[in-house]
Amino acid sequence: MPVYFYWGEDSYRLNQACQTLREKLVDPAWESFNFEKLPGEQSDTLIQAITQALTPPFGSGQRLVWVQETTVGQRCSAELLAELERTLPLIPDTSHLLLTSSAKPDGRSKAVKFLQQQAKFLEFSLIPAWKTEDLEQHIKTTAKGLGLELTLDAVELLIEAVGNDTRQLVNELEKLRLYLPPQTAITAQHVQDLVTTTTQNSLELASTILKGQVGKSLDLLGDLLRQNEPPLRLLASLTRQFRTWLWVKLLSDAKERDPQVIAKAAEIGNPKRVYFLQKEVQPLSRQSLEQALPLLLTMELQLKQGNDPQITLPMGIIQLCQCFGQAGRG
Structure with missing residues (x-):
C-alpha cells in the first residue's frame, strides 16, 4: 500500500517513524530526485504531492513524497475529495505518499473514510499522564532500545521528570549513557544527579x-x-x-x-x-x-x-x- 497517514501529538516518535520509512524506501544516492517534503498548510499542496507521487522514481530505490501537517483529515473540499478518489489508486508501487498530522483525523469525514481504504494509518498519540504503567513500559522499552538498564526507582523518577515527553526522555537517557560507564545499571540517584527536572x-x-x-x-x-x-x-x-x-x-x-x-x-x-x-x-x-x-x-x-x-x-x-x-x- 503506497499511501501512509501518520498522526498524533508525539512528534518525536512520529518523526522517527517517518525517518525509518524514508531510509527503507529511498536510495541515498538518488535522494535529491526521489524524496520531497512539502508543507501541508497550502490548499494545493496535496494535489502537487500526488502529482509527484504518480511519477516513477529515477535511478535505484523508490520515491517518497511527504506532506507535513496535512489538513485533509479535518477538512476536504468536494473537488479535492474527487481528485483523491481519482488519483490515489493510480500511484505506482514504486512511489509512496506520506501524510502526517498532529491532529486526530475526523472519522466522520468522507475524505478520511476514503483514505482509510487506501492508506496505512499509524497513531503516535502521547500516553496519558495518569497511565503510569504504560509510561513505565514506554520508558523501559526506550531504554532497552538504547542498550540501557534501569532500576525500578529510576523508572519512577523518570516518569516524574519527563512524563510522556519522548523527545526529552531520549535526550536524558542519552545524557545518562554518555556520563555513566558501559553496562552500568541506572539508579534513581543517577537520574536525580543528571536529569533536568522540575x-x-x-x-x-x-x-x-x-x-x-x-x-x-x-x-x-x-x-x-x-x-x-x-x-x-x-x-x-x-x-x-x-x-x-x-x-x-x-x-x-x-x-x-x-x-x-x-x-x-x-x-x-x-x-x-x-x-x-x-x-x-x-x-x-x-x-x-x-x-x-x-x-x-x-x-x-x-x-x-x-x-x-x-x-x-x-x-x-x-x-x-x-x-x-x-x-x-x-
Missing part, C-alpha cells in the same frame, strides 16, 4: 494547592513558567498527582487497608508511598478532590484551544485552591 517544584505546587495556599501557589506557578516549563506538561503532572490522591482517598474511605491493593488501583509504583499519601489526604473531603480533576481537564482544553497560559493557569490555580479551603477539608 518535578519537585511541580509536586510542591500540587501540595500548596492541596493546602489552599493561593499566594504561594501562584508564586510557584510563576517560577515554573519562568523556567520554561511547558504548560501542558505541568498540567499533566498536576493531573497525575490529584488523580493519585483521589484514588487513595476513595479507597481509604472504603476501609481498604492493603497498601498493595491501593497501589495497584492508584497506579503507584512503590506501595510504600501509600502510607504517606494517606496522611496527605486524610484531612481532605472526597468532594474537593473530585472537583479538582474537572478543573484541571478544563484548563488543559483551554490551552489546547490556544488560550494564553499566563491567564489560564493562574485563574485555574486560584479555582483549585478554593476547592481546598476550609470547606474542602473534611
Whole structure:
C-alpha cells in the first residue's frame, strides 16, 4: 500500500517513524530526485504531492513524497475529495505518499473514510499522564532500545521528570549513557544527579494547592513558567498527582487497608508511598478532590484551544485552591 497517514501529538516518535520509512524506501544516492517534503498548510499542496507521487522514481530505490501537517483529515473540499478518489489508486508501487498530522483525523469525514481504504494509518498519540504503567513500559522499552538498564526507582523518577515527553526522555537517557560507564545499571540517584527536572517544584505546587495556599501557589506557578516549563506538561503532572490522591482517598474511605491493593488501583509504583499519601489526604473531603480533576481537564482544553497560559493557569490555580479551603477539608 503506497499511501501512509501518520498522526498524533508525539512528534518525536512520529518523526522517527517517518525517518525509518524514508531510509527503507529511498536510495541515498538518488535522494535529491526521489524524496520531497512539502508543507501541508497550502490548499494545493496535496494535489502537487500526488502529482509527484504518480511519477516513477529515477535511478535505484523508490520515491517518497511527504506532506507535513496535512489538513485533509479535518477538512476536504468536494473537488479535492474527487481528485483523491481519482488519483490515489493510480500511484505506482514504486512511489509512496506520506501524510502526517498532529491532529486526530475526523472519522466522520468522507475524505478520511476514503483514505482509510487506501492508506496505512499509524497513531503516535502521547500516553496519558495518569497511565503510569504504560509510561513505565514506554520508558523501559526506550531504554532497552538504547542498550540501557534501569532500576525500578529510576523508572519512577523518570516518569516524574519527563512524563510522556519522548523527545526529552531520549535526550536524558542519552545524557545518562554518555556520563555513566558501559553496562552500568541506572539508579534513581543517577537520574536525580543528571536529569533536568522540575518535578519537585511541580509536586510542591500540587501540595500548596492541596493546602489552599493561593499566594504561594501562584508564586510557584510563576517560577515554573519562568523556567520554561511547558504548560501542558505541568498540567499533566498536576493531573497525575490529584488523580493519585483521589484514588487513595476513595479507597481509604472504603476501609481498604492493603497498601498493595491501593497501589495497584492508584497506579503507584512503590506501595510504600501509600502510607504517606494517606496522611496527605486524610484531612481532605472526597468532594474537593473530585472537583479538582474537572478543573484541571478544563484548563488543559483551554490551552489546547490556544488560550494564553499566563491567564489560564493562574485563574485555574486560584479555582483549585478554593476547592481546598476550609470547606474542602473534611
